[in-house]
Structures are given as structure tokens and as C-alpha cells.
Amino acid sequence: MTLVDTPATMTGGPSLAQERRLVTAIPGPRSQELIARKAAAVASGVGHTLPISVVSAGGGVIVDADGNSLIDLGSGIAVTGVGNSAPRVVEAVTAQLNSFTHTCFTVSPYEGYVAVAEKLNELTPGDHVKRTALFNSGAEAVENAVKIARHYTKKQAVVAFDHAYHGRTNLTMGLTAKNIPYKSGFGPFASEVYRAPLSYPFRDGGLSGAEAAARAISVIEKQVGAENLAAIIIEPIQGEGGFIVPAQGFLPALVEWAAANDVVFIADEVQTGFARTGAWFASEHEGIVPDLVVAAKGIAGGLPLSAVTGRAEIMDSAMAGGLGGTYGGNPLACAAALATIETYEEDGLIERAREIGAVLIGRLNALRTADPRIGDVRGRGAMVAIELVDPATGAPDAALTNAVAKYAHANGVVVLTCGTYGNVIRFLPPLTISDELLIDGLSVVAEGLKNA
Template sequence: MTLVDTPVITAGGPSLTQERRLVTAIPGPRSQELLARKAEAVASGVGHTLPISVVAAGGGVIVDADGNSLIDLGSGIAVTGVGNSAPRVVEAVTAQLHSFTHTCFTVSPYEGYVAVAEKLNELTPGAHVKRSALFNSGAEAVENAVKIARHFTKKQAVVAFDHAYHGRTNLTMGLTAKNIPYKSGFGPFASEVYRAPLSYPFRDGGLSGAEAAGRAISVIEKQVGAENLAAIIIEPIQGEGGFIVPAAGFLPAIVEWCRANDVVFIADEVQTGFARTGAWFASEHEGIVPDLVVTAKGIAGGLPLSAVTGRAEIMDSAMAGGLGGTYGGNPLACAAALATIETYEEDGLIDRAREIGAVLIGRLNALRTADPRVGDVRGRGAMVAMELVDPASGAPDAALTSAVAAYAHANGVVVLTCGTYGNVIRFLPPLTISDELLIDGLSVVAEGLKHA
């Protein structure tokens, strides 16, 4: 890290100097000015994690209005996997901007939407014939996946899992497990949504994946009934729920049960998709082939886009006009998505995610060995977390987690917390980050743990 006396603001994207640099305390005076304006103009329910005003970002850093350069270990919650202002994305969006910005695909189609659908059909797991539909946000795509599954099966019930996060719309709040801040006071929620126990190895008491699946299936059969169940939806690695990686065998057993009982298996790959876990999709790690795959976040380099991709017979079951939306598959976002996918492919970012994962797992496991408050380290690729606990009881320690995150923020590192109990620090660096920046950021987190 360097300390300088005056703000130095450069252009965004990879041209930014890749270093942690503190010019002022966080927040600096210019950021404080924006936060004061935010308090007057923006609904208080729209919170923020860091009290800064961003003016540029790229590579592995975010620069604020006071010239502070922070190491980005969050990627806008796993969105900017190819980095902020990635050159191919900027070029593609600029070219599309000069052609047209909108027609509404359901009024007058254009090639970009079709090309994105073709690419998703190619990349998502399984060799079966697929179709895709494009939307704007992860929650919107989840809602459409459920809608499609219900229409196809002519059944109504949907099962989600403990610790799940699927969005903030009415239906997806019902699917989401965590009450505060996502659900409290916002009900009533959509009906026919049920919950089953997840495989959570750190807190499962030694259950194998097969045993945990058996437990979940027993709950589903007794409390819902396969004859009533349209779909099971699950994140192959849970995101907001705490980066929980189910025990090996759990996901395949759930998929097998779905196949045997005419239940649609929906993989919510919003946070895990697009190279994040060291594969195109996290489902690949367990060799499962979902019926429907929901994607968003890392799909378009920061532009709003999401999708549902799945078996042609399921996707095609909806009547003409039954799927769509004014902005779904916006031409700018489609151009960005094609350039983003090309960047993952051409720049070797799937391999880079694995390399980042090796650094994260190695450094965090060293912390766990040295400090019993680090109860668990888990994840895949560039999607890794540590769970902080009371070493005597193993109880979640949300206060310690908050203190470590606050220390990191004050010292120029963007980290995010998560978990049903608020005791997990998650690491989602852009896949363009250097090892030097990544190690510097992790060192600050380690200092925060020591000082807490």
C-alpha cells in the first residue's frame, strides 16, 4: 500500500494503477458529501456497505472521489468477473450504443439476443436440446424459472432450502430463507413455497451428502408430496446463505429424485455462474445436469442481464407471449454479454479462478490453523469464505465478523459478509486481480482478525 498527499484520479478500467492507496480516512470529505446527498435523496432502505463515492474501477481496484484506491474483493457481488470496464465489453457496448439502444425484443427482434441465447444453450451443462429466455435481474429470472416449471408440470408447489437466497421480489422473498433484511414486514409472500434442510457440512454433525439428501427428501415427501411438486430450486453453492458447499453426493441424489418423480430441478447459478467457481457453472463440479439453469451477475460485465436456460420441452411449454418483458435482453446488455463470455474464454479466466481459489484457500486455511475463531474455510475457485465462531462453543460470531469487515474497509479493502447468522466473510475478487493485490487484501483481513 502507498500513502500520498493529494488525490490521483485516473481513467477507469485496466489502466488504473493496481495498488492499495489511502489518501484520506475512509470516508474522505468528498465521499462524505455524496453520502449526505444520498441521505436526503435516496430511500433509507437502500443501504450501502462501504461509505465511499466510486469514480473509477478496474483490474482489482476501486477508486473513490478522494483518490483512495481500494482492493476489490467483492466484484459488485460477483458481477464484474472480467473486471470493471473490461476492454472488449466497453468496445462492444459502445458500438451497439451507436446502432440502437432498444426496440423491445418481443416487438422487433435483433441478433444480439439470439446470439446470447445460442451461447447459453452451448455453455450450460448437458447435451440435450435447450432454449433460453433473457430477463434483467436474477430475481426476475428465478421467478420466470418457477413460472415455467409450474406451467410445464401443471403442479404448484416449489421447494427451496434452508439458508437460501433467491431474490427480493414477492415470490423470491418467499424462496429466500433469511428474514432480516430481506423479508421482515414485507409479506404476505407467494403461496405453495416450502423449505427443506440443506447439506451444511460444518454444522451437519457429520452427515454425508447421501444422508443429508435422504433427510431432505423425507421432509419433501412427507410435507409436500411429489405429486404436488413442480420444482426444487437450489444454489449449487449457496451465496448469501454463507457460501455453503453441500457435501459430495447431495446434489446428485436430489437430481435423481427429481428425475424419478417428474419434478423440475432448477439450479440457481446467479452467483456461481460464469467461471466464478473454476468452471463455467458450479453444477459441473458435481456432474449434475439441471433441467433449468438461472444465470445473472457475471453474465454481462456489469450490465443488467439474466437468463433462464433449459430443456427445450420445458422452456417451450409456455404459450407465445407468456415470457418476456420490456427490457429483457436489452441490446446493450446482450452486446456486453457476448464480449464478456469471449473475455472469459480468450483470457483464460476459468483457469484464473482456480488459481485465485488456491491462494484464497491456502491463506485462509493458514489463518484457521493459527486462530480457532476461524471455524471453517470453504468454497470453490474465486468464491471462498471463512466462517467465524466462538472457539469455545462453535456458535456463530457475528460481532467479530462485523469488526473484521470494518477494519478491512477502513484500511482499503472491499470485503462482503454473508450467512444466515451474519458470521461469514466472503471473497469474490474479480478474476482480473493480481496475486499481489489479492495477497495484500488478505493480509489486511488477517490484521483485522488479529486486532478484533
């Protein structure tokens, strides 16, 4: 970390000095001014993790209005995989901005939307004929995936899983498992939504993937019935639920059961997609081929875009005009997505995610060996987490988790917490981060654990 007396020049983008630098305490006076304005102008339900005012970001850092440079281990919740202000994205969006910003694709189509759909049809798992529809947010895409599955199967029930997170709209709140802050007081929720037990290796008592799948299928068959079930929706690695990686064999067994029972299998790859786990999509790690794939977050370098991609016969079942939206597949977001995908491909960011994962897993497992409060280290690629527990009982320790995160924030490292029990720290660095920054950020987390 560098300590300086005056704010550095804030040029933005990847030209930023790649260093952790504290000029003031966090928050500094300029950030405090913005947070005061936020309190007066923004609904209090819109929270924030760090009380800072961001003025630029790039590579692996975020710079605030007081000149503090923070290591970014959050990527805007897995959005800026290619980094902030990635050169190809900036160039592509600028060019599109100079052409046109909007026509509404469902009124006057344009090539960018079609090109993104073609690319997603190519990149998502499976060699079957596919179609894609574009939307704005992950929650919107999830809603549309369920809508499509119901229309195709002529059935209504949907099964989600324990610890799931699928969004904040009415239907996706129903699919989401965690009550506070996502659901409490916001009901009633959409009907015909059911929940099945997930494979959670750290807390499953040794269940294999096949055994956990049999348990889930039994619940589904007894409580819902395949004859009533339109779709199963699952995150291949859970995000907000705690970065839970199901035991090997769990996902393939669910896919096999769904196919045998005319149930649409939806993979919610909003957080796991686009190189994050060391593959284009996390479904690839177990070789599963979902019927529908939901994508968002890392798809467009920070611009709002989401997608549902799936089997042509399922996607084409909806009537003309049944899918769409005013801003879905906005031309600026489509230009950003094409440039983002090119950046993943040309800059070797899938392999970089694997390298980041090796650093994360190695360093965090070393910490775990020395500190029994780290109950589990898990994840794939640049999507890794630690679960913090009472070493005597294994009970979740949310207070410790909060203390470590606060220490990291105060010392210039952006980390995010998650998990149903609030006891998981997740690491989601931009794939453009250097090993040096990554290791420095992890050292701060280690200091936080020690000081707690």
C-alpha cells in the same frame, strides 16, 4: 499499500494503478458529501456497505472521489468477473450504443439476443436440446424459472432450502430463507413455497451428502408430496446463505429423485455462474445436469441481464407471449454479455478462478490453523469464505465478523459479509485481480482478525 498526499489521476478502467492507496481516512470528505446527498435523496431502505463515492474501477481496484484506491474483493457481489470496464465489453457496448439502444425484443427482434441464447444453450451443463429466455435481474429470472416449471408440470408447489437466497421480489422473498433484512414486514408472500434442510457440512454433525439428501427428500415427501411438486430450486453453492458447499453426493441425489418424480430441478447459478467457481457453472463440479439453469450477475460485465436456460420441452411449454418483458435481453446488455463470455474464454479466466481459489484457500487455511475463531474455510474457485465462531462453543460470532469487515474497509479493502447468522466473510475478487493485490487484501483481513 501506498500513502500519498494528493489524489491520483483517475483515468478509469484497467489502466488504473493496481495498488491499495489511502489518501484520506475512509470515508474522505468528497465521499462524505455524496453519502449526505444519498441520505437526503435515496430511500433509507437502500443501504450501502462502504461509505464511499466511486469514480472509477478496473483490474482489482476501486477508486473513490478522494483518490483512495481500494482492493476489490467483492466484484459488485460477483458481477464484475471480467473486471470493471473490460476492454472488449466497452468496445462492444459502445458499438451497440451507436446502432440502437432498444426496440423491445418481443416487438422487433435483433441478433444479439439470439446470439446470447445460442451461447448459453452451448455453455450450460448437458448436451440435450435447450432454449433460453432473457430477463433483467436474477430475481426476475428465478421467478420465470418457477413460472415455467409450474406451467410445464401443471403442479404448483416449489421447494427451496435452508439458508437460501433467491431475490427480493414477492415470490423470491418467499423462496429466500433469511428474514432480516430481506423479508421482515414485506409479507404476505407467495403461496405453495416450502423449505427443506440443506447439506451444511460444518454444522451437520458429520452427515454425508447422501444422508443429507435422504433427510431433505423425506421432508419433501412428507410435507409436500412429489405429486404436488413442480420444482426444486437450489444454489449449487449458496451465496448470501454463507457460501455453503453441500457435501459430495447431495446434489446428484436430489437430481436423481427429481427426475424419477417428474419434478423440475432448477439450479440457481446467479452467483456461482460464469467462471466464478473455476467452471462455467458450479453444477459441473458434481456432474449434475439441471433441467433449468438461472444465470445473472457475471453474465454481462456489469450490465443488467439474466437468463433461464433449460430443456427445450420445458422451456417451450409456455404459450407465445407468456415470457418476456420490456427490457429483457436489452441490446446493450446482450452486446456486453457476448463480449464478457469472449473475455472469459480468450483470457483464460476459468483457470484464473482456480488459481485465485488456490491462493484464497491456502492463505485462509493458514490463518485458520493459527486462529480457532475461524471455524471453517470453504468454497470453490474465486468464491471462498470463512465462517467465524466462538472457539469454545462453535456458536456464530457476528460481532467479530462485523469488526473484521469494518477494519478491512477502513484500511482500503472491500469485503462482504453474509450468512444466515451474519458470521461469514466472503471473498469474490474480480478474476482480473493480481496475486499481489489479492495477498495484500488478505493480509488486511488477517490484521483485522488480530486486532479484533
